Amino acid sequence: MKFCSACGQGVELKIPPGDHLPRHVCTQCGEIHYFNPKVIAGCIPEWEDGRILMCKRNIEPRLGKWTFPAGFLELNETSGQGAAREAKEESQAEVEITGLLSVINVPYVSQIYVVHRARLLRPEFGPTNESAEVRLMREDEIPWDEIAFPTIFHSLKFFFADRAQGIQGFHELDLTKRLLRPE
Amino acid sequence: MKFCSACGQGVELKIPPGDHLPRHVCTQCGEIHYFNPKVIAGCIPEWEDGRILMCKRNIEPRLGKWTFPAGFLELNETSGQGAAREAKEESQAEVEITGLLSVINVPYVSQIYVVHRARLLRPEFGPTNESAEVRLMREDEIPWDEIAFPTIFHSLKFFFADRAQGIQGFHELDLTKRLLRPE
Numbered sequence: 001m002k003f004c005s006a007c008g009q010g011v012e013l014k015i016p017p018g019d020h021l022p023r024h025v026c027t028q029c030g031e032i033h034y035f036n037p038k039v040i041a042g043c044i045p046e047w048e049d050g051r052i053l054m055c056k057r058n059i060e061p062r063l064g065k066w067t068f069p070a071g072f073l074e075l076n077e078t079s080g081q082g083a084a085r086e087a088k089e090e091s092q093a094e095v096e097i098t099g100l101l102s103v104i105n106v107p108y109v110s111q112i113y114v115v116h117r118a119r120l121l122r123p124e125f126g127p128t129n130e131s132a133e134v135r136l137m138r139e140d141e142i143p144w145d146e147i148a149f150p151t152i153f154h155s156l157k158f159f160f161a162d163r164a165q166g167i168q169g170f171h172e173l174d175l176t177k178r179l180l181r182p183e
Numbered sequence: 184m185k186f187c188s189a190c191g192q193g194v195e196l197k198i199p200p201g202d203h204l205p206r207h208v209c210t211q212c213g214e215i216h217y218f219n220p221k222v223i224a225g226c227i228p229e230w231e232d233g234r235i236l237m238c239k240r241n242i243e244p245r246l247g248k249w250t251f252p253a254g255f256l257e258l259n260e261t262s263g264q265g266a267a268r269e270a271k272e273e274s275q276a277e278v279e280i281t282g283l284l285s286v287i288n289v290p291y292v293s294q295i296y297v298v299h300r301a302r303l304l305r306p307e308f309g310p311t312n313e314s315a316e317v318r319l320m321r322e323d324e325i326p327w328d329e330i331a332f333p334t335i336f337h338s339l340k341f342f343f344a345d346r347a348q349g350i351q352g353f354h355e356l357d358l359t360k361r362l363l364r365p366e
Contacts, residue, residue, distance in 0.1 A: 001189075099355070105262055110259055112222055172282070
């Protein structure tokens, strides 16, 4: 940020009174501008035969890698609504959100993933601007070496481990190092 | 937002190609500016006798009402780190985060609360700029009619209900109406 979004004049970095971190403060109107982490809402849509819906990314970053539907939460949305919207946008799929699977902090990119379990309502889906290919996959078909992000990798592992035990657990995880897969 | 924070020129609201919502787009440099929900990180610090740490707000909104420590997550923080920082800032308390208690969507203010269980490490705490009074409270001392926000109210209810059962559950909730207390 170089200019104040309220008045268009220059900003400077300084710690406002009573604050503890430098903020972008307008040199003219005094407006303080905050930047905060973003929420990624996602879901793992499961069809009635147990296969899950996976998307091959058609956009950067991680073009060509696989993910379940997930994207930035929008204003005035719940994480479940955001996850269902992303499923529609990325895979043309209609889903019903059924519960929370995982919350994963990714502080090195200032993101927090909120990943839901979901039911695929109809076996209708297909490619979109964001996904070159959309497929239903059995667990043994998941391309573990071609998963787009560690948050996706871990959430899938949580999902299948729970299902093997017949439970619907909740999982929290902090990713503090840039690793694509667990050590 | 009226001006581009990258170049200082005017912005207009329009839907960028491939997008689905109007964004603030710079009329000069073309920069697209996104606004997204914010994460509130909080914790319920429990002392070894079972009392929990509560703060009487010294700032608006809800000045004079009671809350546990919670505030906006900062860049490059995990929700646990943010919750522990807020405990220090709001109550001078040192806490250890022990697990996730609740995730509460509040779409009407574009917020998502991520609330943790915590252990108060020492019985040392006190008022701050943000808290006029800080107290350890037994469950029967909680001022249920004077709680600052519905997210705080519900998280406290989850906490005590779990403890009565001897469990450490995880709870998700979407607050879709502006209510201070459950109906």
